Amino acid sequence: MNYESKISGEDLDVSTLDDGEDEARNKKRFMIVAAVAAVIILAYVAYQVLAGGGDGAGAAGAEDSQAPAVTVVVPGRQDVVRTIxxxxxxxxxxEIPVGVVGDGGRVTQVYVDAGDWVKPGQVMASIDRSVQNQQVARLEASVASARADLNLAQANLDRAARLVERGFISKADIDRLTATRDSNAAQLRVAQAQLGETRARNSFLNIVAPKGGFVLERNIEVGQTVSPGSGILFRxxxxxxxxxxxxxxxxxxxxxxxxxxxxxxxxxxxxxxxxxxxxxxxxxxxxxxxxxxxxxxxxxxxxxxxxxxxxxxxxxTSQAAVLPESAVQNDSKGSFVYIVDKDNKVVRRDVEIGSVSAAGLSITSGLNGTERVVLRAAGFLNPGQTVQPMVEKDKAA
CATH class of the missing domain: 2.40.30.170 (Efflux pump adaptor protein, beta barrel domain)
Known part of the structure; x- marks a missing residue:
């Protein structure tokens, strides 16, 4: 009986001791958690103070830190040679069109072709003139006959003039002979004029270059019959x-x-x-x-x-902004660039391109040269997007 009571007492003491240790450990854990929470709260407050103390400023700082960095350039204005x-x-x-000037006829020879050079007055094509030659021969004979008649009339007048002083020829006979001589002289001039006209017309049978130059076109062939209505034979x-x-x-x-x-x-x-x-x-x-x-x-x-x-x-020359090709974009609305405004926001700006040179593209309208223009990677940006601009000259320095 005494032995059993002793054992039960020992068991009771051990249980009481374990409960006390657990309570102490729980208190210690609570103190540690509270200390960690206090440290976190103090760190957050310190961050807010350093960032400006406001929720809006903190959000803006976070946004800026996440914005992509882009290279920009301020192009300014320079003298640009205006090229159209x-x-x-x-x-x-x-251009000189050449056709038939005379009566025309059958083409006997063509002397030039397209791509040839000709001199002023050079014969380009000849026309058959066998009939015209016979006409010239007939008129030459008429001239000779009229000249013979004139010579005879003049001789008769001269003989009559010597006889009139002796009284063998009357004054009326002299007047008649003089009229005959004048008529024969007129007939000779008519025959000569007809001969000259025919010869001149025959000279126009040939197709002649009115000016020196380069033959662009030929529309005539040997054997072809041409006339003033045949149109343009050469250009x-x-x-x-x-x-x-x-x-x-x-x-x-x-x-x-x-x-x-x-x-x-x-x-x-x-x-x-x-x-x-x-x-x-x-x-x-x-x-x-x-x-x-x-x-x-x-x-x-x-x-x-x-x-x-x-x-x-x-x-x-004119004053214009000059940009490299990488800064200029194109779409269905035309050419444009992206600029970065004072709030570091991306803004689209439509431009017109002028001359192209080794220096780049001249911008004839849309920029005054003081803007911060996105130099590269503009195709990955969107209007209104916040960026971190890095000026090209500062980056190079």
């Missing part, structure tokens, strides 16, 4: 001179003048030809709102009348 690009049709500067470019009829807008026409140098590149070639504007159209097409500037060009094998060519016209 245009296209047009190549044509002869002075000549006087002295081989060509021109480009460049189509320009109203604003571009207002910025050029006669004598301005140009560069012309015929389509399909890499040749760069130098020319000068020699005429500016005084009228504007009411439908296309364009006019024509004619560029004078010397002959070159690359120039083919009726073909197309492009031209670059230098029309002075």
């Amino acid at each position: 690009n245009a296209t047009g049709t190549v044509a002869a500067r002075r 000549l470019a006087q002295n081989g001179e060509m021109e480009l009829q460049a189509q320009l807008s109203e604003s571009d026409l207002a910025n050029i003048s006669v004598g301005v140098s140009t560069e012309v590149i015929p389509v399909g070639t890499n040749k760069v030809l130098t020319g000068q504007i020699w005429q500016i159209s005084p009228m504007i097409d009411s439908d296309s709102r364009q006019g024509i500037a004619k560029v004078a060009l010397s002959y070159d094998q690359a120039l083919r009348p009726g073909g197309f060519a492009s031209t670059r016209i230098t029309s002075g």
